[in-house]
Structure formats: C-alpha cells, structure tokens
Amino acid sequence: MYTRSFPFGGSRMPRLFLLFSLSLCFAFWSCSSLTEEITDLREGDERVQHEIQVTQTPNTPDAAARAGQLGGPVMMQAFYWDVPAGGTWWEHVESKVSAWSAAGITSIWLPPVNKTMNGPFSMGYDPFDFYDFGEFDQQGSVETRFGSRQELESLIGSAHQEGLEVIADIVLNHNSGGNAEFNPFTGTETFTSYVPASGKFFRSYLDFHPNDMRHADEGVFGGFPDLSHVKPYVQDWLWKRPDAVAKYYKEVMGFDGWRFDYVKGFGAWVVRDWVNEVGGFSVGELWDGNAQSLEDWVNATSQTSSAFDFACYYLMEQAFDQNNLNALSGDMLWKRNPMKAVTFVANHDTDEIWRKNLAYAYILTHEGYPCIFYSDYEEWLDKERLDNLLWIRGHLAFGNTSILYVDQDEYIARRNGGPGMLVYINNADFWQERWVRTNWANTEIKDYTGHSSWQPFTQGDQWVKIQVPPRSYSIWAPVGF
Missing domain, CATH: 2.60.40.1180 (Golgi alpha-mannosidase II)
Structure with a gap:
C-alpha cells in the first residue's frame, strides 16, 4: 500500500520504510x-x-x-518524495511562501524536521533524535536532508509573516537508528538503545514493544522498533513535560499544527492527548478508503483531529480516470463531517489520479480542507488554472x-x-x-x-x-x- 507513484507513467517503487494558531474557519x-x-x-x-x-x-x-469571510483554508504539501538532498530545501520553500500566500494558500505542511537514522539522505520518516533539527553532528551529518535548524526557523518565521500556518509531520509509531542491546523481553539483541546528541528523550528496550506493560499495540511498521505510548516515560517526553516534543515544536520552534503519520499503528487516544495538551490543527494519515472508518477514527480522537479523506481520493480516481462520475455520489468523509476532512489529489506516497484538473476542480470547490501537492502546483499542472481555482474558493465557495x-x-x-x-x-x-x-x-x-x-x-x-x-x-x- 505504501508506494511512490510516478505522475507520467513508469514503475512504482515500494517504500523501504515510512520515509513519511489560526483556527479553522469552517462551519460545522x-x-x-x-x-x-x-x-x-x-x-x-x-x-x-x-x-x-x-x-x-x-x-x-x-x-x-x-x-x-474568505473561503475556507487550503494547505500546501510543501515537499515531494526525494526532494533534492544537500540541505537546501528549507531555503527553497521559504522562497515560495509569499507567492503561495498571495495565491490563497493558508498553511504549509513540512516533511519531518528531526534528525533520522539516514541523516542527510532521509526524507524524515525514520526518526532518531526528535530534538535535532540540523544542529548536531550525528547520523552522518549536521544538517538534515532539508537544511539547518537556523534555515528551518527562518522558513517558519517567513511563513508566519505571510499569514501561513506551519504544519509539522510527526512520526510517533516507530523509531530507527538505535544501537543494539540485549532485550530480556525478546531474549535477543534489538536496536533499541537511543542516545541522542540533543541530550533529550533517551530510549531503551523498556520504551518499545514488547515490554513490562504491553506486548504490542495497534501496529508495527517495517520491522522498526515500535514505540510504546502506554509507558509514562514515553508520554512525558512526547507531550506532557515542559520540554516535551509537542511543546518544544509548538512553543520553541513555532509550529502551528500537526500531521500524524501512520495513525493505524497506535491508538487514536495518543493524538487526542497530544492535541488536548498543546492544541493546534491536527490531521491523521489513516490510509483507509472507507468513510465510516475515517469517521470512527476522528470520533476516537474526541474530534480533536481531522483525517485525510482517502474515501474521497479513491472515489475521485474512479470518477475521473475510470470514466464514471457517478462515483462522486459515494460516501466520503467530507460529506459526513466536512470540518474534519482534509481532501487531496496526490501526496508523496500515492499519486493515482491522472485527470487532476477535474480532481482539483472538485476538491477546491467543495467542502473540506483541500491540500495541494507541491509537484502538481509547481511542476506538473497549469499553475494559472490552479490559481484561478484558489481565487474561486476564496471568493465564491x-x-x-x-x-x-x-x-x-x-x-x-x-x-x-x-x-x-x-x-x-x-x-x-x-x-x-x-x-x-x-x-x-x-x-x-x-x-x-x-x-x-x-x-x-x-x-x-x-x-x-x-x-x-x-x-x-x-x-x-x-x-x-
């Protein structure tokens, strides 16, 4: 299911691992x-x-x-898979925020910003040190693939000056890059010893599954160490203590909201407790084309989080590519709860819709919180046509x-x-x-x-x-x- 697709044909290569406050002005x-x-x-x-x-x-x-007021918010996914390495991406995105804001974009979603197992080469979905934003020499580099902490902070500041919210991509299901240690719960060596250079959130086998409190949770991804959110120590470091990840990202780094990766891998209560602790917009990646499942997950977060509307995504693929617009009569999250539906046409993981002009016309004129994919806007589609749709959304929708x-x-x-x-x-x-x-x-x-x-x-x-x-x-x- 986790594949990267190429927009103009060609093969689709499986991913090696999940290398993945303005209030919303929606009527309910x-x-x-x-x-x-x-x-x-x-x-x-x-x-x-x-x-x-x-x-x-x-x-x-x-x-x-x-x-x-002007029409509802629009998010820009400000990256794609395998953006150029070399530490220049934050500067590149910063050069875009003024034009995006003028066009009608209201928020930008950044890739995971912390240091990862693969350091300068990773897209961020293999987290190692949650507090290293490109300032510590570890995992093969000082900067991340995207740049330095200073460049990231400059980008966030510029986005805020342009009136844009900045959404952090948060990977909580798994970690990667730890050292080997003997694990008494498995009777083997596991790569669960984490000694980050930031000096924050050290982890051991006690913080992953299985442990003394729980053998497993909702899901393991790619064989990576599976973080155990029931452990009080893990909860403290993720969202409870004054310098917890959630509070540091919001209060120190300046993030306004959250995109939670692979929420099938842990309980919805984790997202609920995180958002209740620090606030901010939230959207979960629940990869499921069933609108009822999406609504159930949103409700399980006590309505603290939105979800990507995969039901809408797959029905648009049927409608526009399989020549059957009757599919648009189908069940979608935005029809059930438009205030909690983030609609999209493509993202860094999946790009199945080929008649994108029709799909963007659909999501930018309908209810929900539409997300535009960077490559569609900046490279593949007619930007003038998309800007026209953004104007229409802002003035008529x-x-x-x-x-x-x-x-x-x-x-x-x-x-x-x-x-x-x-x-x-x-x-x-x-x-x-x-x-x-x-x-x-x-x-x-x-x-x-x-x-x-x-x-x-x-x-x-x-x-x-x-x-x-x-x-x-x-x-x-x-x-x-």
Whole structure:
C-alpha cells in the first residue's frame, strides 16, 4: 500500500520504510438527504422536470459568521518524495511562501524536521533524535536532508509573516537508528538503545514493544522498533513535560499544527492527548478508503483531529480516470463531517489520479480542507488554472453543498452560501449543456474559469442553462465578484 507513484507513467517503487494558531474557519455541518428538482435538456430545448435524491449538508448558526469571510483554508504539501538532498530545501520553500500566500494558500505542511537514522539522505520518516533539527553532528551529518535548524526557523518565521500556518509531520509509531542491546523481553539483541546528541528523550528496550506493560499495540511498521505510548516515560517526553516534543515544536520552534503519520499503528487516544495538551490543527494519515472508518477514527480522537479523506481520493480516481462520475455520489468523509476532512489529489506516497484538473476542480470547490501537492502546483499542472481555482474558493465557495445532477459523464453541484456558485464537471469528449436550478432569480451569471463565454440570466424561478467544455469544468456565479 505504501508506494511512490510516478505522475507520467513508469514503475512504482515500494517504500523501504515510512520515509513519511489560526483556527479553522469552517462551519460545522452534518450530512442529510433531500429531494432536489433538476431538469434535463431535451429535443427542442424543452425542460422536463425530474426528481432525484441528492446529498446536502445543512446550514448551522456558524455559517452566517463564515459568510462574511474568505473561503475556507487550503494547505500546501510543501515537499515531494526525494526532494533534492544537500540541505537546501528549507531555503527553497521559504522562497515560495509569499507567492503561495498571495495565491490563497493558508498553511504549509513540512516533511519531518528531526534528525533520522539516514541523516542527510532521509526524507524524515525514520526518526532518531526528535530534538535535532540540523544542529548536531550525528547520523552522518549536521544538517538534515532539508537544511539547518537556523534555515528551518527562518522558513517558519517567513511563513508566519505571510499569514501561513506551519504544519509539522510527526512520526510517533516507530523509531530507527538505535544501537543494539540485549532485550530480556525478546531474549535477543534489538536496536533499541537511543542516545541522542540533543541530550533529550533517551530510549531503551523498556520504551518499545514488547515490554513490562504491553506486548504490542495497534501496529508495527517495517520491522522498526515500535514505540510504546502506554509507558509514562514515553508520554512525558512526547507531550506532557515542559520540554516535551509537542511543546518544544509548538512553543520553541513555532509550529502551528500537526500531521500524524501512520495513525493505524497506535491508538487514536495518543493524538487526542497530544492535541488536548498543546492544541493546534491536527490531521491523521489513516490510509483507509472507507468513510465510516475515517469517521470512527476522528470520533476516537474526541474530534480533536481531522483525517485525510482517502474515501474521497479513491472515489475521485474512479470518477475521473475510470470514466464514471457517478462515483462522486459515494460516501466520503467530507460529506459526513466536512470540518474534519482534509481532501487531496496526490501526496508523496500515492499519486493515482491522472485527470487532476477535474480532481482539483472538485476538491477546491467543495467542502473540506483541500491540500495541494507541491509537484502538481509547481511542476506538473497549469499553475494559472490552479490559481484561478484558489481565487474561486476564496471568493465564491461558501455554504453547504447540494449535488444537483450526476451521471457517468456529468456532475453538477451548488454551494448555497453567499454568493454561492455552481460547479459543472464534464468527463465526456464533447461540450455539455444542462438546465439547473440556482439560488438566484433574474440574475446575470458567468463562468469564472473563463472556459465558457456565456453570461446568461437566471429566470424568475431561478432556473438557468449552463455549459461545460469537454474533459473540463465550469464554475458559475453572479457577475460582479
């Protein structure tokens, strides 16, 4: 499951190991079902009324407060797998934060920042010293792959000046790089002796599974020593004591939130207790395409954490690459709990969706907290098109969501806040047109993507005909925004 995929074809190589405060301005919505009238274009441009069951997330009192603000937050995953080694990445990302902020990005997610077993070569998912940010000569280098502590602190400071939150990638399931020691619980030698140069969080076989308190927890990754979170000593160093990892990262280094790696490997209570101790936005990597499983995990954290919406991810792959937009009617975390869903099109571990223009049009116009992948934005896709979607999200994407129409090739949804908008996605090889009901009567509307030159007026009963180009999307709202 943990693979790295190449965007333009080629082989997918398995990973060797999991080499992986502004408050959110979301309204809180829960999913419900209602009947929405739609119309279908028939011969002679005749409108014939139908009824279908569609999904809508109802308004709450918080929605009014949100209506006067820009659209919800957008995260940039500010790295990809095997970014250039040599200690230059923090400086590179710092050079981007001003432009990202201006485009509508509100937070950046950094790779793990601490020294690892593989020192200057590691992507950070094999943690050794949680307090070495590129300042101690150990594990083959002083700097990490990404740079020095000073460069990291400069990046965080610049991001904050641009109004960006900075999300730390936290690897708590396993450690790597310890020395061998005799382990009485296994009767063998294990690599569980950790003597970090920072002088903080020394570990031994007592701090891993099996130990005197517990034989195992929810999961082991790659055969690495499995950290035991039930041990009071481990809890103290991770989040409880004044210089615990969580508090040091937040209060000293300046991180605003957390991305928790491989949360299948330990109890959701760990994330809950961490966030309850130090606060900040949190999202867990629960690699599971079942929306119920994702919601269950969020609930198990006592709603302290969001989760990446893998259910949405896999359904988008079916919709856009397997030519079946009906998949977008499926169950997703954002439909169940949009305030706790982080939607995405690709990341450093998985890159399966090929028609990304449609996928980004989907997540950037719908509820949830969308995450843009660095390589998509900076290298592979049309940045101007993505910036246009970011503008649309920031100025038009408000309120709850109604799915107005969906079939194999067409998908139309409406955001119901002010000003609101219509998003029309077309997976066919030809232009499409359809009558839909809007929230606007006798109002001139236009396509804010520029894909269509139409500027129709809605009728007194709020109906209007809109169009969309082949293999593309259009996004409609009243003229003047």
